[in-house]
Amino acid sequence: MDGAWYTGWRHVFKLDPDREITDEALEAVCMSGTDAIMVGGSSGITYDNTVDLMSRIRRYAVDCVLEVTSLDAAVPGFDNYLVPLVLNAERAEWLIGRQTAALQEFGHLIPWDITAGEGYLIMNGDATAAVVSGANANLNQDEAIAYVQAADRLLRLPIIYIEYSGAFGDMSLVRRASKIVSQAHVIYGGGIDGPDKAEEAARAAHTVVVGNIVYDNLDAALATVQAVKAVQIGVS
Numbered sequence: 001m002d003g004a005w006y007t008g009w010r011h012v013f014k015l016d017p018d019r020e021i022t023d024e025a026l027e028a029v030c031m032s033g034t035d036a037i038m039v040g041g042s043s044g045i046t047y048d049n050t051v052d053l054m055s056r057i058r059r060y061a062v063d064c065v066l067e068v069t070s071l072d073a074a075v076p077g078f079d080n081y082l083v084p085l086v087l088n089a090e091r092a093e094w095l096i097g098r099q100t101a102a103l104q105e106f107g108h109l110i111p112w113d114i115t116a117g118e119g120y121l122i123m124n125g126d127a128t129a130a131v132v133s134g135a136n137a138n139l140n141q142d143e144a145i146a147y148v149q150a151a152d153r154l155l156r157l158p159i160i161y162i163e164y165s166g167a168f169g170d171m172s173l174v175r176r177a178s179k180i181v182s183q184a185h186v187i188y189g190g191g192i193d194g195p196d197k198a199e200e201a202a203r204a205a206h207t208v209v210v211g212n213i214v215y216d217n218l219d220a221a222l223a224t225v226q227a228v229k230a231v232q233i234g235v236s
């Protein structure tokens, strides 16, 4: 693993431009000590709601990263950009088709030095991202690990995102993934509802992403920051 901009992240909050957040809640999230705010969502993302959320986060010093899921919402001005590729999508459209279509239109504008691809392995079939991309989440652990190895060793993607959005995942899979990668950075997200699950995930993944609980229970969300920072990943 090199010293790329994401390698120091242990804890990240993901905020959805399509959901409401008060100024007070946003301030608490941005001042929480998290390593970065990732802006992204699977549906309802527009240029206007993305610009609006970015400019509100920009009042704070925290790094602000856009996960680009729609060309319409490719907003300039973020610190970094992440482009998802769904590894276990049923159709190539979600693995590489939409991305190459975007490059034909936008390729000359992309700030490559602050942009990285992320190989999404979507393991919760009920997650919006799984439904949108038709991901085959019905994988056993060995099959899932084969995707991780393909992304790391064959495609040499810099980031592998094990996504259980809405449900807490199999930490033994995440641990195995973090242990087996040769160069990729493993991000885990899904179902973290407070410090206990955050700590468990932090022992298994390089980076832990906390999303929906920000909107459902802010205090529990804020408590995940210290929980993650207090432990080290338990793989080597």
Ligand SMILES: CC(C)=CCC/C(C)=C/CC/C(C)=C/CC/C(C)=C/CC/C(C)=C/CC/C(C)=C/CC/C(C)=C/COP(=O)(O)OP(=O)(O)O
Binding pocket: 016, 040, 041, 042, 043, 067, 068, 069, 070, 071, 074, 075, 076, 077, 081, 082, 083, 084, 085, 086, 094, 095, 098, 099, 100, 102, 103, 106, 109, 110, 111, 115, 120, 127, 128, 129, 132, 133, 163, 165, 166, 211, 212
């Ligand atoms: C200067 C300038 C204009 C900068 C922009 C530069 C830039 C980097 C442009 C990118 C160009 C490019 C190649 C874009 C590709 C865009 C694209 C259409 C990609 C496809 C994305 C994709 C595979 C989407 C599928 C769904 C998915 C994996 C989403 C990931 C995010 C996610 C899971 C969010 C969580 O969603 P949420 O709504 O919270 O879900 P729940 O309901 O489960 O909570």
Ligand SMILES: O=P(O)(O)OC[C@@H](O)CO
Binding pocket: 014, 163, 164, 165, 166, 167, 188, 189, 190, 191, 192, 209, 210, 211, 212, 213
């Ligand atoms: O919303 P939750 O379930 O915390 O998941 C976080 C993130 O992985 C979503 O893309």
Ligand SMILES: [Mg+2]
Binding pocket: 016, 165, 211, 212
């Ligand atoms: Mg969400």
